[in-house]
Amino acid sequence: MQFTSERRLDDGVFERHFTLGEIPGILWMPETASASAPVPLILLGHPTLGLGKMYPRLAARARHSAAEGFATATIELPGSGERPSWPALDQARADLRQAMRAGEPVTDEMVDALVLPLVDKAVPEWQAALDAFLSLPEIGGPVAYSGGVISIGIRLAVVEPRIVAAGLFAGSLVPRVMFEEARQVTIPLHVLLQWDDEGNDRQASLDLFDAFGSKEKTLNANMGGHTGVPQSAGDAAAAFFTRHLK
């Protein structure tokens, strides 16, 4: 992991940009963190819009978490942002959007073609990044995953034993095979659902919540569309992470 820049934000949070091989990423550290007082870590998941576009929302979550005493970190997804384009993924996305626009059914094959290669490629990258984050003396663990591309969160929860809790955003298309993986998840979950999410099938989200194998899981559903998550839902998610990381 090569740090490429560091700056101190107004509220005393250190923001460091880095590259991990070809993958750019950002790490936010509360000023209280040190080698003698290492802090827990939240991995900030996000959709495939690129870190540049997602930066304001990610930084807001990072500052909120830093105030709770948590480091946060994120990496660019394959095929997004500044990373080399991924023509097969772009094609799968274009096919799916065209079907939606034409009012045609979105088939399982279309969802699989878009999501499964992304999960297969992104999850090992997140795991390599986690190795790097945990090698820093200021980061001690435990580790949680928070955010979007719910299928990436599901796979990570299944394969990565260092992740002890996950806050997932039920806001994307989920391949059927991921429902089977969801049954293998056993860590505590906090699932956010926007009740009128225009890009989301509510019943599928409820079915997925039902499928998770975790004994401790909470569904927090609120009114409004995809980007209309109320402040209170953010506070509830923060309380979840505090419960499981402190």
Next chain:
Amino acid sequence: MQFTSERRLDDGVFERHFTLGEIPGILWMPETASASAPVPLILLGHPTLGLGKMYPRLAARARHSAAEGFATATIELPGSGERPSWPALDQARADLRQAMRAGEPVTDEMVDALVLPLVDKAVPEWQAALDAFLSLPEIGGPVAYSGGVISIGIRLAVVEPRIVAAGLFAGSLVPRVMFEEARQVTIPLHVLLQWDDEGNDRQASLDLFDAFGSKEKTLNANMGGHTGVPQSAGDAAAAFFTRHLK
């Protein structure tokens, strides 16, 4: 309202028992409350098990609310506890239980016969009690309703403008006509759902949540049966009341 006893609990909460005509009730007041610093009020709803049986759970909620600076109050439901028995209601309950035990379908008529007379009788009693509570100089408002017999909470939310927010427990049979009333509810709602509630139809609870007319509504669903509500769900409900009463 005639006070019949008063005692100070360990943590400085004043518990007063009272009667309002033939209706017994309990009022809990934080020691900070005074005529010059009146406090908000939460009405504590509960199922038809009688105040005696419900006392431990109600007192726990009352102490938690007092720590937040809220008064709480509850009254006995008609036909419950020490109040005169209500043969028609007892019969309706027996009919419904017998059908459940025999594995026969619970008809709309059975649910209506049990719940609608209770709502019709209990809601004006709650309103009369609210008049009495608000006449006390230590109670200033605003007022919220919290808890069970969700149909009573729905009706109160529709007819009682002094109630500004409600935390409802999706844990009972709901007559179809209450879905229509739910559409008329506009106050902020926090709905608690136990995902595997043995006495509850999950899909009906989700449909009811969908029906509420409120622009601000949150569904908080957790694993476990009717009495398995986790501490974190209590905390989330407390945060909801703090948001709307302070």
